[in-house]
Amino acid sequence: MHVRLIDIAHARSGDKGDTANVGVIARRAEYYPLLVKYLTIERIKKHFEGIALGDVERFELPNLMALNFLLHRALGGGGTVSLKLDAQGKTLGSAMLRLELDIDETVVVEAKS
């Protein structure tokens, strides 16, 4: 089935230098395995093509039903060096939620936007 990430997850993003962090949190426990399975480093790197110019790292927090991504070289140099309106990557969480997934599983999903 086809699901929008925004319907199964929420997210918050922030900065550390030129690296943005995006925490993605499953809205229900049954969605967390889908995040682990489908939000691969390759998938996220492709999604943020042209935004994250460096590597992407992924960390798992099963206790919080969350994944944490680090997007390196994503903030135009970061801090006051950056010319970006969003120099601190505050809106990259919602950019993450633009992802749409084709999944093998069948889950109940409620539209969130």
Add this chain to the structure above:
Amino acid sequence: MKPCIRIASGQGFWGDLLTAPVDQVTRGPIDYLVMDYLAEVTMSILQKQKRKDPRLGYAKDLVALMERILPLIVEKKIKVITNGGGVNPQACREAIFQAARRAGLRGLRIGIVSGDDILGDLDRFLAGGIPLKNMETGEDLASIREKVLSANVYFGAWPIVEALGQGASIVITGRTTDTGLTLAPMIHEFGWRGDDWDRMAAGTVAGHILECGGQASGGNFSADWKGIPDLAHIGFPIAETFPDGEFVITKHAGSGGLVSRQTVTEQLVYEIGDPRSYITPDCVADFTTIQLEEEGYNRLRVKGITGRSSTEFYKVSMAYLDGFTAVGTLTYAWPDALEKARAADSILRTRLDDLGLSFDEVRTELIGYNACHGPLAAPAVDLNEVVLRVGVRSHDAAAVERFGKEIAPLILTGPPSVTGFAGGRPRPSEVVAYWPALLPKGAVRPSIDVTEA
């Protein structure tokens, strides 16, 4: 020992909601008010202020706030811990003592923590074989040594614990970790040992939840922002902490906002790296061990946290000047708003090229279309208006200055239905860049001074 200590978050950054700390002391019982004022950029701004006037260099908002709440915190025996001392905690304390005298209050014990400012010690460290290499790039400090504006060590909870131990009811620090402000009262009240890593980690996680104020209690909440009640009167988070390291995140009854598994989880994943190694001067906390339990409306129990021993280093943050930037904006209206903004950008770039100006970067964003999500933005369909935003960065101040003179001419010499130039020419501003480094803990010692007046 008290069975429970209530620690309230009062400010998440310098510029945060001014009514929040007042609400925390007036709307319900708390034992400690903790306030974080220092972002990285703040230290260099304060350093500049202090250079102009040696009586400045701290968060001035803090003094006005303290003047307002002093009678209440004295009456209710609430202790205040804040890093608003910036690069001049001594002057900050003096200003608060003066405020206390104006309010007719005597016998106030205020502790200050300093010694974090190592700007005057850099050459001694370098000569002594401490390289202060950039943690991220590995570069030697020598490449920017002459341009350094400020250099501060991040101290942790322990200097604050010592000040509390000497009877301070207000502790004002310079550069201290945000998490240390919350961990310190837990160590002080519960008598925790420094090598009790699980409890150090528990207090650190409590600090991480409190350090951004309302962002843990319903602010900036992506899961369901429309469902958060009364954001206008948002209650900042409070940690009810216990001697075993467990704590409950809550907020005052009757305040707006929401404390839930989801609101707190968003804060837990905010600005973290590897969740197994959240490094502070006090410990290394493992965020994958945090267990959350909703135990009532606006009450979330946090437990199970483990940690490991702290590292041998303090983190140092240095700020240095690294060129100039300027940003100009113009607003284009329907029809063809996006096309006009793009044409104006192209005309501007041609003129900059004709002038032979060189920039390290010229960046164009179209606000209303792609400024936030860049290439992920959905295709634009007949936009009503769009803001052209062009920024430049260069080490050549004259080039950046000249760029500022090329925006306004576009109004009469570019595409039509353009407005939004009331602010005047974009002015160059200095780029303050950051240099993160490590310093062996033995190389520097925090200085604690508690004085009564």
